[in-house]
Amino acid sequence: MAERISDRLVVVDGNDREVLQFDARFAVLDLGAQGNEGDLRVRGEDGEFKFHFDAGRLLLIVRDASGRDVLHFQGINSQLRVGAQGNEGDLYVLDADGEASIHLNGGDGDILLQNADCAEEFDLGEEATAEPGTVVVLDDDGSVRAGRQPYDRRVAGVVSGAGEHRPGIVLDRRHSARPRVPVAVMGKVFCRVDATYGPVGVGDLLTTSPTTGHAMTAADPVKAAGAVVGKALKPLAEGVGLVPVLVSLR
Numbered sequence: 001m002a003e004r005i006s007d008r009l010v011v012v013d014g015n016d017r018e019v020l021q022f023d024a025r026f027a028v029l030d031l032g033a034q035g036n037e038g039d040l041r042v043r044g045e046d047g048e049f050k051f052h053f054d055a056g057r058l059l060l061i062v063r064d065a066s067g068r069d070v071l072h073f074q075g076i077n078s079q080l081r082v083g084a085q086g087n088e089g090d091l092y093v094l095d096a097d098g099e100a101s102i103h104l105n106g107g108d109g110d111i112l113l114q115n116a117d118c119a120e121e122f123d124l125g126e127e128a129t130a131e132p133g134t135v136v137v138l139d140d141d142g143s144v145r146a147g148r149q150p151y152d153r154r155v156a157g158v159v160s161g162a163g164e165h166r167p168g169i170v171l172d173r174r175h176s177a178r179p180r181v182p183v184a185v186m187g188k189v190f191c192r193v194d195a196t197y198g199p200v201g202v203g204d205l206l207t208t209s210p211t212t213g214h215a216m217t218a219a220d221p222v223k224a225a226g227a228v229v230g231k232a233l234k235p236l237a238e239g240v241g242l243v244p245v246l247v248s249l250r
Contacts, residue, residue: 007023007024007025008021008022008023008024008025009021009022009024010022013033013036015035015036017033017034017035017036018033019031019032019033019036019038020038031055032055037055037056038055039052039053039054039055039056040052040053041053044065048063048067049063050062050063051063057074057076058074058075058076059072059073059074059075060072060073060075061073064084064087066086066087068084068085068086068087069081069084070082070083070084070087070089071089082104082106083106088106088107089104089106090103090104090105090106090107091103091104091106092104095114099114100112100114101113101114101115102114113168113169114168115165115166115167115168116165116166116167116168116187116188116189117160117165117167117168117169117184117185117186117187117188117189117247118167118168118169118171118184118185118186118187119157119160119167119169119170119171119182119183119184119185120157120170120171120172120182120183120185121170121171121172121173121174121180121181121182121183122136122142122143122144122156122180122181122183123142123143123144123176123178123179123180124143124144124145124178124179124180124181125139125141125143125144125145126143126178128143128144128145128146129146130144130145130146130159130181130213131159131162131213132159132160132161132162132190133158133159133161133162133163133189133190133191133192133213133242134146134158134159134192134213135147135155135157135158135191135192135208135209135213135214135215135229136155136156136157136158136159136181136183136213137149137152137154137155137156137208138154138155138156143178144156144181144183146212146213147208147209147212147213147214148208148210148211148212148213149208149210150197150207150208150209150210150216150223151207151208151218151220151223151224151227152207152208152227153226153227155207155208155227155228155229155249156183156185156249157183157184157185157229157247157249158183158184158189158190158191158215158229158230158245158247159181159182159183159184160181160182160183160184160189161182162189162190162191162192162242163190163242163244164190165188165189165190165244167182167184168187170182184247185247185249186247186248187246187247188233188244188245188246188247189230189244189245189247190242190243190244190245191206191215191229191230191242191243191244191245192213192214192215192240192241192242193206193214193215193216193232193236193240193241193242193243193245194209194211194214194215194216194239194240195216195217195236195237195238195239195240195241196211196216196238196239196240197209197210197216197217197219198216198217198219199217199235199236199237199238200216200217200232200235200236200237200243201217201232201235202232202233202234202235203231203232204217204218204231204232205217205218205224205228205230205231205232206218206228206229206230206231206232206245207223207224207227207228207229208227208229211240214240215229215230215243215245217232225250226250228248228249228250229245229247229249230245230246230247230248230249231245231246231248232244232245233245233246
């Protein structure tokens with residue numbers, strides 16, 4: 001039995017429970033009622049169910065043209081499955097430009113990230129500052145600060161986010177009483193480099209320098225042991241600048 005009251009459509013079951021309600025004023029559709037949970041099923045042109053939401057089991061199923069459950073969300077166990085035998089799943093997360101910044105490829109088992117490095121978050125030391133691209137070293141309490149000594153074996157990495165590279169993965173992100181910065185420990189990152197101490201060529205190893213927060217070419221291999229921050233991907237003949245670096249602490 002259906003009844004229309006103003007902009008509201010109501011359907012009741014045999015026990016006079018309002019199991020379907022549509023409020024046109026707010027474009028709201030309600031299914032189910034206390035003692036009679038709702039189910040939403042949508043058929044395809046072949047007459048088979050392609051979409052099924054079961055409120056009683058907290059279950060959402062989407063089927064492909066062959067009737068395979070290619071999307072299966074079980075709310076009770078917080079479990080999401082994408083894909084099925086014979087139809088592997090892919091999950092895309094798009095950025096504001098509509099580009100896939102994250103892609104989980106079920107066919108190959110790959111996780112593809114648009115951004116470039118893997119970073120760990122660290123607390124900044126007392127009164128310390130570190131802009132993106134800064135070479136940082138560890139303090140005694142495990143926080144980081146901009147490096148200012150050559151061949152410093154406390155080097156921790158480069159603060160992510162300078163130039164055109166952004167961190168692809170950020171680990172240990174949490175709240176702290178101190179400011180925290182993502183420090184690239186693996187991957188490609190733009191790094192502040194000072195070529196005053198020697199020109200930097202592609203493939204050169206870089207270490208900390210006397211210029212605060214900047215790297216320099218590691219001309220002395222003995223001193224560089226344990227103090228290398230990464231390998232230069234572009235040259236810098238003189239002066240200071242941002243250089244793309246492949247971070248490889250060693």
